[in-house]
Amino acid sequence: MDEVDELLSIRAAELYYEENKTQDEIGQALRLTRWKVGRLLAQAKQRGFIRIEILHPRARRLPIERRLRDERGLADAIVVSSAGVTTAEELQARTAQAAADYLTALRPVPRTLGVSWGRTLFDLSQHLRNGWATGVNVVQINGGVSLNRRPGTAAATAVGIAQKGGGSATLLPSPAILERLATKQAIESDRVVAGVIDLARSADAYLFSAGAADHTSVHVESGYLAASEVDLLVEKGAVGDVVGRYIDSDGNIVDPALDARTVGLTLDELRAAPLSIAVISGPAKHPVADAVVRSRLCTVLVTDEATALHLLDG
Amino acid sequence: MDEVDELLSIRAAELYYEENKTQDEIGQALRLTRWKVGRLLAQAKQRGFIRIEILHPRARRLPIERRLRDERGLADAIVVSSAGVTTAEELQARTAQAAADYLTALRPVPRTLGVSWGRTLFDLSQHLRNGWATGVNVVQINGGVSLNRRPGTAAATAVGIAQKGGGSATLLPSPAILERLATKQAIESDRVVAGVIDLARSADAYLFSAGAADHTSVHVESGYLAASEVDLLVEKGAVGDVVGRYIDSDGNIVDPALDARTVGLTLDELRAAPLSIAVISGPAKHPVADAVVRSRLCTVLVTDEATALHLLDG
């Protein structure tokens, strides 16, 4: 295709897409046959001169979703468009909304749903519609009594998802991380706690997010970890946490001693699940998202466009 | 249109524009008739959810061009797309290229073309192709011996346009602005200078740009005006200059005494021309562009998308 044709294809595209002319009319205007016009338009598209965007908070990027499924072996992928997004909150809200939509449309409806907690999942619980399901029981899969500010978001997340789904929530009455291994073992051997964890193991599906390994982490905010401890984990290769457990870029536990003091489902139990939905968005979480997908911690990923492209490029 | 339909129209748009499905296939996927799908897509478009952009340095914005013609009474308007533009130079280059294209396609070809000078027109002269016309004579319409750096761009502009158009250039051998009125009158009564100005008055078409009233002005750069003098003009309401003459937002001369010392075509002579092409781009020139169009200094405007929208909004 020579330069003249390139210019003509642009002129044709202007008349076609901006002026809504038919290819025949364009042909008359540019002194071309309508077949030539059709070919010019096809070339303009094929060469990437035409960009079509869907501007809507609920818009998804289906081609990227397919690439994620095909190239990264996911059972399903939901990628929200970031076109027109200005703030990080907006991106988070879009992703949470998409995850809520996915849950709502999920068939068969899980009878028991294991959930983690955190900002993203709380947001998700807020975006769910009342009656999104009829009779879904929710069980927490990792410890989560918030120590500092915003107490109860962990509980509110599980309870919210359950109530709106016409079911009830089973909370895991334990801190996320304990200071001493003996305490953790004692708690896990408690009848109630052990019962909840057993129930969590039997869930039909899991829903969780991931945290970045930095000072904004909910673990720091909630007081389970000091900022300096996170720095140490990063030095050991941590890229973020999943259900409270810090992993490196290969999805391996970074600090086994710390992990042993963490209450809840293990990562291998999560990996064994037939349906585990990860909801991860934002540039800060690109490394964790990568680790989660590579190490097959989830079968379904809900994320944003930029994160998805990061996963595909790397 | 209720919320459900809005969501459906987005789903339909995804399948239509990103997955290249037919409306019939989309109907099957979403359990709708193909007519419903067509209507949903039409609504998505009409509500502005679908954005189609043409990404190319030569792309123009025809709907904006039409609005400029219709709403601002221009004989013609060329608006280059600023999609994907990152630097000011790029925008300038696109606009200059579009003006060069316009000149090349102009029919009837002007026998004599009056030109101004400046960065924009120099850029334009560089973008013209050899042989863009056969036998166009170019005449300078305002004084333009550069005093400081980049000497000769004024001459190079006129000569370049003429040579590439198979004609010759007639230069106006005079400074743009003289220090004393008497000197200006003396120069204008010189046989050669008077002849050039007469020729300029008889040109078939004029091509000029406009300068912003700030310290980046070519007049400051060329040494005709001190930065402080420009500040003074701004205080008196100047928004920029056209062929060396400073105007306010209504297109009136800001400083008649200064204007009397400026050599070249007057603004009223320019306004009387049947074809005068202004090439103006960049955010800094929004106010001058407005003044030029409002006061009918040009019949044809070549500009960028943002400037055009500024003219239409205000």
Add this chain to the structure above:
DNA sequence: GGTATTCGTGCTCATATGAGCAACGAGATG
């Protein structure tokens, strides 16, 4: 210099899409 090959062109035909219309149903109105 003749022949083969490739590419672009204009066509036919099948398909996708949009305009316009009649029938239907939900809600308003007497």
Add this chain to the structure above:
DNA sequence: CATCTCGTTGCTCATATGAGCACGAATACC
């Protein structure tokens, strides 16, 4: 409660578009 009105739906038909094909010109190759 009957009727009216308006908006929605599924349709028919006209039009716009894309796929595939045969031809001819330009280029490569023997």
